[in-house]
Amino acid sequence: MTTETRQRKLFLILIAVAAAMFGFGYVLPPLYAKVCQLTGFNRLQSADAVSGTQQDSNRTVLMQFDSNLRDGLPWNFRAMQATAPVHPGQLVQVSYEVRNNSDHAISGQAIASYAPAGAAAYVRKLECFCFSIQTIAAHEIRQMPVIFLIDSSLPSDVPTVTLSYTFFEVPGRQTTVKESGT
Amino acid sequence: MNEIQEIAVQPAVEPIEEPHGIMRWLTSTDHKEIGTLYLIFSFAMFLVGGSMALCIRAELFRPGLQFLRPELFNQLTTMHGLVMVFGAVMPAFVGFANWQLPMMVGASDMAFPRLNNFGFWLLPPAAILLMASFFAPGGATAAGWTLYAPLSVQMGPGMDMAIFAVHLLGISSIVGAINIATTILHRRAPGMTLMKMPMFVWTWLVTAFLLVAVMPVFASAVTMLLTDRHFGTHFFNAAGGGDPVLFQHIFWFFGHPEVYILILPAFGIISEIVPTFSRKPLFGYRSMVFATCAIGVLAFLVWGHHMFTVGFGVGPELFFMYATMLVAVPTGVKLFNWIGTMWEGSLTFEAPMLFALGFILVFLVGGVTGVVLAVAAVDVQLQDTYYVVAHFHYTMVAGSLFSLFAATYYWLPKWTGRMYDETLARWHFALSIVFFNMTFFVMFFLGLAGMPRRIPDYPLQFADFNMIASIGAAGFGFSQLLFLYVVVKCVRRGAPASGRVWEGAVGLEWTLPSPAPRHSFEIPPVVPSV
Numbered sequence: 001m002t003t004e005t006r007q008r009k010l011f012l013i014l015i016a017v018a019a020a021m022f023g024f025g026y027v028l029p030p031l032y033a034k035v036c037q038l039t040g041f042n043r044l045q046s047a048d049a050v051s052g053t054q055q056d057s058n059r060t061v062l063m064q065f066d067s068n069l070r071d072g073l074p075w076n077f078r079a080m081q082a083t084a085p086v087h088p089g090q091l092v093q094v095s096y097e098v099r100n101n102s103d104h105a106i107s108g109q110a111i112a113s114y115a116p117a118g119a120a121a122y123v124r125k126l127e128c129f130c131f132s133i134q135t136i137a138a139h140e141i142r143q144m145p146v147i148f149l150i151d152s153s154l155p156s157d158v159p160t161v162t163l164s165y166t167f168f169e170v171p172g173r174q175t176t177v178k179e180s181g182t
Numbered sequence: 183m184n185e186i187q188e189i190a191v192q193p194a195v196e197p198i199e200e201p202h203g204i205m206r207w208l209t210s211t212d213h214k215e216i217g218t219l220y221l222i223f224s225f226a227m228f229l230v231g232g233s234m235a236l237c238i239r240a241e242l243f244r245p246g247l248q249f250l251r252p253e254l255f256n257q258l259t260t261m262h263g264l265v266m267v268f269g270a271v272m273p274a275f276v277g278f279a280n281w282q283l284p285m286m287v288g289a290s291d292m293a294f295p296r297l298n299n300f301g302f303w304l305l306p307p308a309a310i311l312l313m314a315s316f317f318a319p320g321g322a323t324a325a326g327w328t329l330y331a332p333l334s335v336q337m338g339p340g341m342d343m344a345i346f347a348v349h350l351l352g353i354s355s356i357v358g359a360i361n362i363a364t365t366i367l368h369r370r371a372p373g374m375t376l377m378k379m380p381m382f383v384w385t386w387l388v389t390a391f392l393l394v395a396v397m398p399v400f401a402s403a404v405t406m407l408l409t410d411r412h413f414g415t416h417f418f419n420a421a422g423g424g425d426p427v428l429f430q431h432i433f434w435f436f437g438h439p440e441v442y443i444l445i446l447p448a449f450g451i452i453s454e455i456v457p458t459f460s461r462k463p464l465f466g467y468r469s470m471v472f473a474t475c476a477i478g479v480l481a482f483l484v485w486g487h488h489m490f491t492v493g494f495g496v497g498p499e500l501f502f503m504y505a506t507m508l509v510a511v512p513t514g515v516k517l518f519n520w521i522g523t524m525w526e527g528s529l530t531f532e533a534p535m536l537f538a539l540g541f542i543l544v545f546l547v548g549g550v551t552g553v554v555l556a557v558a559a560v561d562v563q564l565q566d567t568y569y570v571v572a573h574f575h576y577t578m579v580a581g582s583l584f585s586l587f588a589a590t591y592y593w594l595p596k597w598t599g600r601m602y603d604e605t606l607a608r609w610h611f612a613l614s615i616v617f618f619n620m621t622f623f624v625m626f627f628l629g630l631a632g633m634p635r636r637i638p639d640y641p642l643q644f645a646d647f648n649m650i651a652s653i654g655a656a657g658f659g660f661s662q663l664l665f666l667y668v669v670v671k672c673v674r675r676g677a678p679a680s681g682r683v684w685e686g687a688v689g690l691e692w693t694l695p696s697p698a699p700r701h702s703f704e705i706p707p708v709v710p711s712v
Contacts, residue, residue, distance in 0.1 A: 003368055003369075006368050007293050007294070007364050007368050010363070010364050010367060010368065011294065011360055011364060014359075014360040014363060014364075014394050015360065017394050017395065018356050018360075018394050018397070018398045019398070020398075021394070021395055021396070021397075021398035021399055022398035022399070022401055022402050023402075024398075024399060024402075025398065025399045025400075025401070025402025025403055025405075025406075025432060026402055026406075028399075028428070028431065028432050028435070029406075029417055029424075029428055032425070032428050032431060036425075039495075041494065041495070108421070109420075109421035109422070111420050111421065168419070168420065168421030169421070170416075170421050170422055171414060
């Protein structure tokens, strides 16, 4: 083999490697989703496993409920109750209300976050409007429940837990998002 | 390499009808001319990125907001990083590869001269895109050089320009790397086996493979950003089922090997210079080669240490922590080998050696603080503080940049046929090392005290250290004009340089006359097999 053909061969191999690595970049998102699903990281859109249901009536944790909208989403979004005293292990139902002020249906996805962040692992949501994309018709007012309990193993130095939801608009998506585990 | 025999001076071939003026540079396929273009481009970008740094330091000279709006400050920190990494350091190393690799392996030119030209001329459009993005509505991207989602999904059109610039820079790096790998693997002179290659060639071979492996991953990440921004995909959009943390994973899967892309050729340069000025062969050549390869492999296993605070649990944190600490082993081997090379050598301290010694000293500080940051529990405290800023500037400025200065002084007489002004070059070193440490050493204290990076203002207690850092930065920045002067002076006039240039120099490039003839080796030199 002459130097020229060997060079051309190596060139083609390296171009192929570069192309394959570009493709590999696109393999990473599903791979990441799979890893998150298998390890249980980042499970935002499915019910949590129930644990710590031994109700501790001697202890009361103050739950605060917060609501936010992103990027000028023309909705009103509020918690029906700002706070609630909760015993660890006690099953609690609260409601949020959303109102679409625009003249057309809009889909949104709510993302939950917690303060203090370490409390996130102890809030067990059994039912939540954040498990799916919510499509709100024009001028519709909808009340949506959240059913949760606080794991009774919540560290004793946490007197207050804030559950905060932020609605993001999902453009061009009207159907329920497939549970992907991410 | 000392066994390489002297070979006869090669007769220069008469050039046939060369284009002149601008067309000569636009159409050049000569590895030396393209190398020069790369070096001029990277130095220009170094001055641009440095000016941005000086704007940043001017704002941080005193607490409060004086000169810059916070949005512009964020744009400047972002663009400083992008310009320095992709515009200055990477093209500078490619420039040195272009000049030196054919001469060091005994070839006439690079394997693919036209591809070489194409690779360079992708850079100026990319630079123009980046600079022009300052004038786009909303200004340049301000998401940090890491372009983290979700911020980068929300920015204005300046972000799109940065994405396209990154695509161009990526393609340029990939074709450059393919050219370099092919030159090294298929253009070596007879008798130069892999284990006889100079260390600069070895480190560039590993770097080239890293580039081919990870630049496309970065390209795919920014392409996902682009489709998230404009075409309704949700790779990084939490609301659509994506995840911003995924961007960090993909970015650092590219980003950590990228860090080694920026430092491995520097290791090669230092491994050339230290033996020359110690007048001894490199200590532990084999272990140097294996350490280089080991760093190349480890580069793919440590990306998580950039993201210790995203919350991926104790298991992965421990894995990334220990894997990162493992990097210190091959790097330590290199440091000990350089010291072993100097041991009982007859040392002289010309400018290349001074910069090489400066490199070893300050890179050690960068490396050791890297081990501190590798400890996951400590990193939680230091994440995104000035400690990190100090750490990576100790590796990238005092590491990569000092090695580039060393390499310039080392090989410039071979390129121009004239000696540079040694006195001024030593002044350049003295000013650089003093002002560099003045700028960045205090940042360790600022970081330990909790000053966050990328913020245009700070509480009063950080004022004194910030003032010292800003004075140091101004001194460091303006000292580089001296470097420009020394190089320009050497190109125009100076004492003629001999072929060997340095008394202790060994290697094929020193068997050529100075300045090196147009087609470096018309007839491949024979490297004896002993």
